[in-house]
Amino acid sequence: MDRYIRSLFYLQNNFTFIYKAFRSKITLMDKTPSEKLIFDYSKPKALQLKISGDWQLSAGLPLVSEVLTQLDSHKDIAELSFVVSRDFKWDSAFISFLFKLSRVCKEKNILLDAQGLPEKVEKLLPLIPAQSEKIISRKVSEEPLLESIGSRVIGVKDAAFSVLNFLGDIVLAFKRFVCGRAFFRKDDFFVILQRCGVDALGLVSLITVLVGMILAFIGAIQLKMFGAQIYIADIVGIAMVRVMGAVMTGVLMSGRTGASFAAELGIMQSNEEIDALKTLGVSPAEFLVLPRVLALVIMMPLLTIYADLMGIIGGFAISIGVLGLNPIEYFNHTVTAVKVSNLWLGLIHGFVFGIIIAVSGCYRGMRCERSSAGVGEATTSAVVTAITSIVIATAIITFVCQIIGV
Amino acid sequence: MDAVIEVKDLDLAYDDFVVMNGINFSVKKGEIFIVMGGSGCGKSTLLKAMIGLNPPHKGKVLYNGLSFWDEDERSRQDIMCRFGVLYQGGALWSSLTLRENVALPLQLYSNLSASQIQDMAAFKLGLVGLGGYADFYPAELSGGMKKRAGLARAIALDPEFIFFDEPSAGLDPLSAKMLDDLILDLRDNLGATIVVVTHELASIFAVGDNAILLDADTKTVIAQGAPKDLLANSKDPRVISFLTRGEKQGAGR
Numbered sequence: 226m227d228r229y230i231r232s233l234f235y236l237q238n239n240f241t242f243i244y245k246a247f248r249s250k251i252t253l254m255d256k257t258p259s260e261k262l263i264f265d266y267s268k269p270k271a272l273q274l275k276i277s278g279d280w281q282l283s284a285g286l287p288l289v290s291e292v293l294t295q296l297d298s299h300k301d302i303a304e305l306s307f308v309v310s311r312d313f314k315w316d317s318a319f320i321s322f323l324f325k326l327s328r329v330c331k332e333k334n335i336l337l338d339a340q341g342l343p344e345k346v347e348k349l350l351p352l353i354p355a356q357s358e359k360i361i362s363r364k365v366s367e368e369p370l371l372e373s374i375g376s377r378v379i380g381v382k383d384a385a386f387s388v389l390n391f392l393g394d395i396v397l398a399f400k401r402f403v404c405g406r407a408f409f410r411k412d413d414f415f416v417i418l419q420r421c422g423v424d425a426l427g428l429v430s431l432i433t434v435l436v437g438m439i440l441a442f443i444g445a446i447q448l449k450m451f452g453a454q455i456y457i458a459d460i461v462g463i464a465m466v467r468v469m470g471a472v473m474t475g476v477l478m479s480g481r482t483g484a485s486f487a488a489e490l491g492i493m494q495s496n497e498e499i500d501a502l503k504t505l506g507v508s509p510a511e512f513l514v515l516p517r518v519l520a521l522v523i524m525m526p527l528l529t530i531y532a533d534l535m536g537i538i539g540g541f542a543i544s545i546g547v548l549g550l551n552p553i554e555y556f557n558h559t560v561t562a563v564k565v566s567n568l569w570l571g572l573i574h575g576f577v578f579g580i581i582i583a584v585s586g587c588y589r590g591m592r593c594e595r596s597s598a599g600v601g602e603a604t605t606s607a608v609v610t611a612i613t614s615i616v617i618a619t620a621i622i623t624f625v626c627q628i629i630g631v
Numbered sequence: 632m633d634a635v636i637e638v639k640d641l642d643l644a645y646d647d648f649v650v651m652n653g654i655n656f657s658v659k660k661g662e663i664f665i666v667m668g669g670s671g672c673g674k675s676t677l678l679k680a681m682i683g684l685n686p687p688h689k690g691k692v693l694y695n696g697l698s699f700w701d702e703d704e705r706s707r708q709d710i711m712c713r714f715g716v717l718y719q720g721g722a723l724w725s726s727l728t729l730r731e732n733v734a735l736p737l738q739l740y741s742n743l744s745a746s747q748i749q750d751m752a753a754f755k756l757g758l759v760g761l762g763g764y765a766d767f768y769p770a771e772l773s774g775g776m777k778k779r780a781g782l783a784r785a786i787a788l789d790p791e792f793i794f795f796d797e798p799s800a801g802l803d804p805l806s807a808k809m810l811d812d813l814i815l816d817l818r819d820n821l822g823a824t825i826v827v828v829t830h831e832l833a834s835i836f837a838v839g840d841n842a843i844l845l846d847a848d849t850k851t852v853i854a855q856g857a858p859k860d861l862l863a864n865s866k867d868p869r870v871i872s873f874l875t876r877g878e879k880q881g882a883g884r
Contacts, residue, residue, distance in 0.1 A: 282751075282788060285742035289750075316789040317821065318743060321754035349820045361763040596725045596770040 262287045264295050270303045277310035280319040289325045296333060305330055307341035320349050391588050394510035395518060407511040414516040421482040422524040429474055433532040436473050437539025440464055445548050454548060458558035461540030467567045470533035471574030472619055479611035483586035486517050487607035490590025491600040518583040525579030526572045533571060566631055577618050585611040635660045635824050641690030643676050650676045653851050656843050663818055663825045663838050668845030674828045675796055682794055683711050712740055715790035719797045721781030723769040729756055729780045730765040736787045755783040759813060775806035793817060795827040799834045811837045844870055
């Protein structure tokens, strides 16, 4: 995220000169930077800077390097003084120029005589604390390659322990919940249940109906060659109920609910709301994480059944409306093809995905850095983690089903 | 001296909820003007109407005679370029370093070269005592440092008007004093006109040339004048109570 903001930041730099040129049309009549600064060597071993015109931010001003070049070519200069003209206008841009010039003079052991400058300028110069010259290290050091690899490996180990710890907290919170000892607000739970259930129905309907239609179209192209178009009902039914309904719902819920969990908890983390819970002796795992995990674990299998049905309706609509199949025959084929075991498998997928999405969202939110960029990163990584884990879990479940012959 | 900011018959509201009504005051050039009042009385809402974030329900805000909210979008933008605002929490852009935070307004609105912009950013950071922290990100700073960095960004373009929203809130006494001194320096040396929204009494008496006191009950201005004069001469128990932290007349109202 940072990288993109930074790219935009630098891209914008390149375009601003057009805007600046437009804004500064009034100042185009002003002297050019080199005309504003004239070098006078009339006194021996001294350089007098004759300053005139507009030295304000909006007008632009000469570079200190121009003075530096003069000083380099006249090694005998021991004093630098100023004369300003009547039309001289200045703001802090001139002070900044002067500040840098004073550093150059200090380095070259040249006396800077500020008497010729306006009184206010002389007053502003000492305002800059000496601290400004001391650069404070950010403690960012470049690691050698091997050390960097080692750090990453240790980082993976730490992350794995951190996830296990988090899962352990959830299990303990669940145990306390079952025993009726968890600090768990039912109102919060029902609100979350509604947000990740009923509120998601519209989106789930739209996407899974379309997926059902796509499956029907793809199946039709192949099956038409064998005159077996009626088997579209089998393909759509089995695919949706067995895996596609659950996977599509999982992906949608990762982007919708998982991201929302991460952002919500991340902002709570950066606002110190989670610290406030801890100091009250309330476990964030019980109060914040458990309601979200339970809500999603309950709603995901239900949404999966709903998604299966919507997908079958989508396939049915295409098969009947576009491909001209017999509706009764299509219905019978679907009922025959879709076994109860397929339905159970879909529900298991939904249940597992519910855990994955809720845990990813809550984990990333709870481990969020205390800044707005941190919340963005937490949200992104919650979605990426959830979708990747869903694909991996689907592969594992499919592989296991193949072995046990389901 | 002529007024450079004038607030005339200003009513502030969120939908149907009236926050303040009939606000009138003016700020002279180079003055440090304090908007004071208790928490939740509408100080920040007034500030938002003055800096162009929330339009008022009714009334005018004039800058050098130009009615801000009656101008078109382009003219308003031009007026806003003359504002520097220090928000309560600093409001620094978290993905940019302090140097980049201060440099951004300079890149947009100045005609300096890239190296001069870097020098200017370093100079402004130096002015608020953060010269060595130019490469730090906001998340790596304390609350007081964030405010000072926010001030460096606010003064990046040498604004004609500087607005401070609760500058000393959450700061230790020394940092608050340093910020008060900076406000005075900015007025004295850069000639800026400054509006400070605060309820910190120490800051009010340290920097304020003139002030208004907003009252949440009557939803209007109940006192206007120099803070020290108000304390010495006001007969209104609400004013005395506020300026003495309830220790004198009007306490326990």
